[in-house]
Amino acid sequence: MIASLDDNRLIFVTGKGGVGKSTVTAALARGLARRGERTLVVETDVFSAMDGLLDIELGDHEMVDVEPDLQAINLKASECVVEAMARLIPSERIVRTLLGNRIAQTFFEAAPGVNQFAMLEKVRDLHAEVDEQGEPKWDHIVVDLPASGHAVTFLSVASTFRNMIKVGPVAEAAGKVADIVDDRSVSSIVAVCLPEEMPVNETVELDGKLRDALGRGLDVVLANMVHRPPLDGQAARDFDLLVDSLEGAGSMVDALLGRGADGTGAHRIRRIIAGLQLADDWHRRDLHHLKRLRESLEVDVYDIPVFYESDGLSVARRMIDFLDRETRPEPQSLAS
Numbered sequence: 001m002i003a004s005l006d007d008n009r010l011i012f013v014t015g016k017g018g019v020g021k022s023t024v025t026a027a028l029a030r031g032l033a034r035r036g037e038r039t040l041v042v043e044t045d046v047f048s049a050m051d052g053l054l055d056i057e058l059g060d061h062e063m064v065d066v067e068p069d070l071q072a073i074n075l076k077a078s079e080c081v082v083e084a085m086a087r088l089i090p091s092e093r094i095v096r097t098l099l100g101n102r103i104a105q106t107f108f109e110a111a112p113g114v115n116q117f118a119m120l121e122k123v124r125d126l127h128a129e130v131d132e133q134g135e136p137k138w139d140h141i142v143v144d145l146p147a148s149g150h151a152v153t154f155l156s157v158a159s160t161f162r163n164m165i166k167v168g169p170v171a172e173a174a175g176k177v178a179d180i181v182d183d184r185s186v187s188s189i190v191a192v193c194l195p196e197e198m199p200v201n202e203t204v205e206l207d208g209k210l211r212d213a214l215g216r217g218l219d220v221v222l223a224n225m226v227h228r229p230p231l232d233g234q235a236a237r238d239f240d241l242l243v244d245s246l247e248g249a250g251s252m253v254d255a256l257l258g259r260g261a262d263g264t265g266a267h268r269i270r271r272i273i274a275g276l277q278l279a280d281d282w283h284r285r286d287l288h289h290l291k292r293l294r295e296s297l298e299v300d301v302y303d304i305p306v307f308y309e310s311d312g313l314s315v316a317r318r319m320i321d322f323l324d325r326e327t328r329p330e331p332q333s334l335a336s
């Protein structure tokens, strides 16, 4: 498992749509639960894929038992707002006073942030929940952040509110949420990205923007859907020799098989070699982008291979098994 994520109770998973954010969230959470850690998955995206990934039916905004030590909830923004209001405003009199208050009006005018703030406030509330023994109810809460919009805007909404509103219950709540989000010893921010030009650029940018907005960067980057090399070890070295020797006149293949016109054995073998080369090129292309990612960030980058499965649940299962093994932030982790 990813060691640096073990220490923090709260894990925010971010990334552009389609990079495998929900699959990673489900796999991380299942992996933690398998080891006996009480884990909660929080889905915030309106386009939730969590039902299929956890093999459950996740209604809106209700806690569902997935398996021993694993629960899940699909947060609905409007419900979070109602709950936050009820928590923040203890009496009708205060509600009325607040609604007539200039500071409160500023809060409501910031409407686009209100949903996001209410969701984070709900996460804070879940984080603070305790069991009968007074111990935290969950050892880990893994939050799948919305794909739409910018993760920085979402995660910095509490700081924004805190700067905007200085006194009263909302200011106090904003402070508490910001304290959790801004503190690396309380929460981890994981970015999922693909080994490609633009996603790498965006992830590096995300890290910088988080540092500017929250005073903290990413903790872990998971490069997902990395193509494995078609061959490894001695076979890979032999293949390199073979490819090199194909280039010049009197190559190894020529020596073994003869030059060969279309349709002959030599020609057919050359085509098979070209096929392997295609897979190898794909892997090398991924490595190139991953190298750039690692060089541009002072963050552990873990590679997750592409799993050739046709449904999300099978992909998630393969990913749990992969993450369950000792995972290291070096590129070689894929070859094992």
Ligand SMILES: Nc1ncnc2c1ncn2[C@@H]1O[C@H](COP(=O)(O)OP(=O)(O)O)[C@@H](O)[C@H]1O
Residues within 6 Å of the ligand: 015, 016, 017, 018, 019, 020, 021, 022, 023, 024, 049, 147, 224, 225, 226, 304, 305, 306, 307, 308, 309, 311, 312, 313, 315, 319
């Ligand atoms: N490592 C992987 N290998 C193969 N397919 C993957 C992998 N990770 C994710 N996928 C697939 O990619 C698609 C998008 O994944 P999903 O987790 O829903 O992305 P997101 O939440 O980022 O939009 C799904 O079909 C999923 O099964």
Ligand SMILES: [Mg+2]
Residues within 6 Å of the ligand: 021, 022, 023, 045, 047, 048, 049, 147
């Ligand atoms: Mg998703």
